[in-house]
Every structure is written in structure tokens, then in C-alpha cells.
Amino acid sequence: xxFCIEDRRKLFLHxxxxxxxxxxxxxxxxVFREDVEEEWVTDEARSCYNCRLRxxxxxxxxxxxxxx
Amino acid sequence: xxxxxxxxDTDNLESRGTGELAENLAAExxxxxxxxxxxxxxxxxxxxxxxxxxxxxxSMCFAANIDEQHLPNLIERAEAFLAEESAPGSDPxxxxxxxxxxxxxxxxxDFGRRAKQVVLNKQxxxxxxxxxxxxxxxxxxxxxxxxxALAGIGLRMSGNDGRIKGWLRISASNGVAKVADILTxxxxxxxxxxxxxxxxxxxxxVVGEKPKAVFLGGKPYLMVxxxxxxDTVRWQTSSRRELKQF
Numbered sequence: 071x072x073f074c075i076e077d078r079r080k081l082f083l084h085x086x087x088x089x090x091x092x093x094x095x096x097x098x099x100x101v102f103r104e105d106v107e108e109e110w111v112t113d114e115a116r117s118c119y120n121c122r123l124r125x126x127x128x129x130x131x132x133x134x135x136x137x138x
Numbered sequence: 139x140x141x142x143x144x145x146x147d148t149d150n151l152e153s154r155g156t157g158e159l160a161e162n163l164a165a166e167x168x169x170x171x172x173x174x175x176x177x178x179x180x181x182x183x184x185x186x187x188x189x190x191x192x193x194x195x196x197s198m199c200f201a202a203n204i205d206e207q208h209l210p211n212l213i214e215r216a217e218a219f220l221a222e223e224s225a226p227g228s229d230p231x232x233x234x235x236x237x238x239x240x241x242x243x244x245x246x247x248d249f250g251r252r253a254k255q256v257v258l259n260k261q262x263x264x265x266x267x268x269x270x271x272x273x274x275x276x277x278x279x280x281x282x283x284x285x286x287a288l289a290g291i292g293l294r295m296s297g298n299d300g301r302i303k304g305w306l307r308i309s310a311s312n313g314v315a316k317v318a319d320i321l322t323x324x325x326x327x328x329x330x331x332x333x334x335x336x337x338x339x340x341x342x343x344v345v346g347e348k349p350k351a352v353f354l355g356g357k358p359y360l361m362v363x364x365x366x367x368x369d370t371v372r373w374q375t376s377s378r379r380e381l382k383q384f
Contacts, residue, residue, distance in 0.1 A: 089379065106155035108180045108303045109194050111382045113347060122151060125193045126185045134151060134193070 072098075072118075073133060080133040082118060086126070092118040101135035139206050140237045144290035145220060145230065146197035147190075147283030153225030157303045160198035163219050172212050173204030179300040179353045181250070181293040183286050188257045190229065190282050197283075197290035198303065209236070213273055220277040231263075231283025233291045234273040243295055246270060250292025250299070253285060263288045297356035301384050305348035306360060314371055317341045320360060327357025331373075332380060337362065342371040349375035352384045 072095035073080045084091040089112050096102045096118045104115055105122040112119050124131040143163065148156045157178055164175035178200045185195055204212060216232055224230040240246070249266055252258060260276075263285045267274035272291065276284050293299035306324055308315050317329045318339040329337040337343070343362055351358040361376040361384075 105193070106157060107305065107348070108155065108157045108301065109196070110378050113378050122193065125191075126195070127187075128185055 080135075081127075082124075082130045082133065085130050086119075089114075089117065089119065096121060099135065103135075139204060139209070141202050141204060141209070141212075142199055142233075142235045142237065142291050142294055143202060143216060144197055144199035144233045144287045144294065145283070146286030146290060147192070147279075148220065148224040148228050148230045149192055150225040150227045151192065153228075154223075156196070156198045159220075159223055160200055161303065162223070163216060164200050164202070166215070166219065167202055167204070167212060170208075170211075170215075172208035173202045176201040177358060178303040179290075179294055180303055181286075181290045181300040183253050183289055184255060184257065186257055190280065192228070195286070197286040197293075199290040199294040199300075201294070217275055217277060224278055227279065229279035229282040230277045231281060231285065231287035232273070232275050232277065233267065233284070233287035235291045235295075236271070237295075239271055242270065246272075246288075246292040247296045248292070250289045250294075250296060253289030253292075258285050258289075260284055294353070298354055299384070300353045301381060302351040302353060302358045305350055308345045308349060308360075308375075310345040313344055314342050315345050317343060324351075324360070325358075326351065327355060327359045329360045329362055329373075330354070331362055331364070332376065332383075337373065341373060344371055344374040346375040346377065350378070350381055352381060 074083055093114050096116045103122040105120050110120045118124055123135040125134055148159050160178045167175055178198050181197050183195045220230045220232050274284050317337045351360050362373040363376045365374050
């Protein structure tokens with residue numbers, strides 16, 4: 071499980087430093103969208119950490135993607 | 139005269155990034171022959187529930203050397219550019235500082251550093267800008283981007299903050315480049331490690347994918363990290379993960 075719902079938002083459960091989990095979550099995600107280059111924080115393109123739809127928080131990120 | 143131009147909060151989830159807008163504005167300044175623009179730096183600001191931002195809260199700044207007579211036109215055009223190009227729902231802010239006319243850099247640098255640590259408000263930004271004759275304007279939405287725009291000016295002035303937008307297309311032979319050759323290809327302060335060690339001109343570097351430079355000591359530096367198994371080549375370009383701290 072990659073996300074939980076907190077205050078009606080999807081919060082990534084694995085923090086800001088779990089690159090394996092972020093890549094796996096993105097691999098399985100139908101709405102992944104690569105962010106602009108300057109906002110990448112990891113070298114593998116397909117990672118939730120490089121996704122335009124992630125919104126960083128102090129400890130993790132919220133996913134702003136909506137899967138129907 | 140040398141000026142700094144910084145923009146913030148111009149995007150939404152569907153639009154171009156703020157960095158691309160900064161590059162486009164810089165290109166337009168040059169096309170109009172108002173002056174020469176330098177590279178764009180990205181400055182990370184505070185990520186906090188009380189700070190409105192789209193996804194990462196970073197501002198984009200560049201320096202320009204312009205003829206003084208063009209300054210009024212440049213400010214007018216930069217304002218119109220942000221109003222035209224910023225995305226719906228964004229809160230764009232523009233800051234333009236004339237470096238020769240600043241009496242106290244310390245307060246601006248301090249503002250930039252505080253914007254990475256605490257929640258600031260628009261009045262803080264407008265008060266500081268007025269005290270230092272800095273152009274600060276908002277161009278839609280809540281205008282909260284003025285905080286990040288002014289903070290980006292301070293952080294760029296500090297000389298020690300942010301990554302350079304884009305990456306270095308380094309010519310390499312079998313994936314390896316000599317530091318001296320890298321320095322002839324790009325206008326860098328040098329090639330250095332995260333710990334501050336400056337590489338010698340005859341050092342060799344394994345060139346990874348999309349190597350990045352960081353703004354340190356007032357110059358862009360290509361960042362490298364030690365190879366786990368070093369032979370004649372001891373260094374590789376630093377990964378994005380390693381550069382996240384900048």
C-alpha cells in the first residue's frame with residue numbers, strides 16, 4: 071500500500087527518502103505525469119518524487135492525481 | 139547595470155513551469171537587445187501547510203547586465219509578461235533588484251533564508267522591498283508569489299543557494315571527461331564535491347545522465363561524488379538525490 075487518506079488527501083506513506091517505494095508506486099500509477107527537469111529529485115524518471123502531481127509536505131507528499 | 143529578476147508562483151498543474159517562464163523572459167530581454175542574461179537558478183522555499191504553492195514552492199531567478207536606459211521598459215515588459223503568461227489560478231509575483239543601488243544586502247539575504255524556514259507574509263515582502271528600492275509586484279490571484287520572488291532575490295544574492303536550471307551536455311569520451319575539458323565547455327566556477335573539494339584540471343569524471351550544476355560562492359559548480367571503486371577515474375557526476383539538498 072502506497073498511500074493513506076488523511077484530511078481527504080492522498081498522503082504517501084513512505085516519506086521523502088524511499089526511492090524504491092516511490093518508483094514502484096509510479097510504475098503502478100495510471101495518472102503519473104513527469105514534472106519539469108528542475109523539479110526532479112531522483113534520476114529515475116518514473117517516480118512519484120518526480121511527478122507533477124505530487125505536492126511536497128514537510129515529511130512526505132500528497133498525491134493530487136485523481137484515479138477514476 | 140546588473141539586475142536580478144525573480145519570479146514565483148506562475149504555474150498550475152497543467153501549465154509550463156516557472157523555470158521555463160524565467161528562461162523565456164530572459165530570452166526576450168536579449169532578443170530586444172536590452173542586455174545579456176545569465177543562467178536561471180532554482181531556490182527551494184519553505185514547504186508548510188500555511189504556505190500556498192502548487193507542488194514544490196520554488197522560485198526562479200536570473201541576473202542580467204543591461205543598459206540603464208532600458209530599465210523602465212524592462213520592468214514594464216516583465217510585468218506584462220507575467221500577467222500574460224502565468225497560469226490560471228496561480229498567484230504570480232515579480233521582483234527586480236538593481237544591485238548597484240542596494241544599500242544593505244544582508245537584510246535581503248536574511249529574508250531569503252527566513253523564507254526557507256518560517257512562514258512570511260506579503261507585507262513583510264513589500265516593506266523590505268520598499269526599504270531597498272526593489273521593484274516588487276503581483277500579477278493575479280492572491281499575489282502571494284511576491285514573497286517567493288523577493289526571497290529568490292535574496293538567495294541568489296547570497297551566492298550559495300539553488301541548483302542551476304537545465305543540465306550540462308558534457309562532451310565525453312567513453313562516458314569520461316577531463317575536468318579541464320569540462321571547464322572549457324562551460325562557464326563554471328569549477329568541478330567540486332559536496333564536501334567542498336575542488337577537482338584538479340587533470341582529474342577524470344564519469345559523466346552520468348543529465349549532470350547538474352549548483353550555485354555556490356557566486357558561481358555554478360558541476361558537482362561530483364566519489365566512485366565506489368576508483369581506478370584512474372575517481373569521480374562521477376552527482377545524482378539528483380545527492381543534489382536534493384541544494
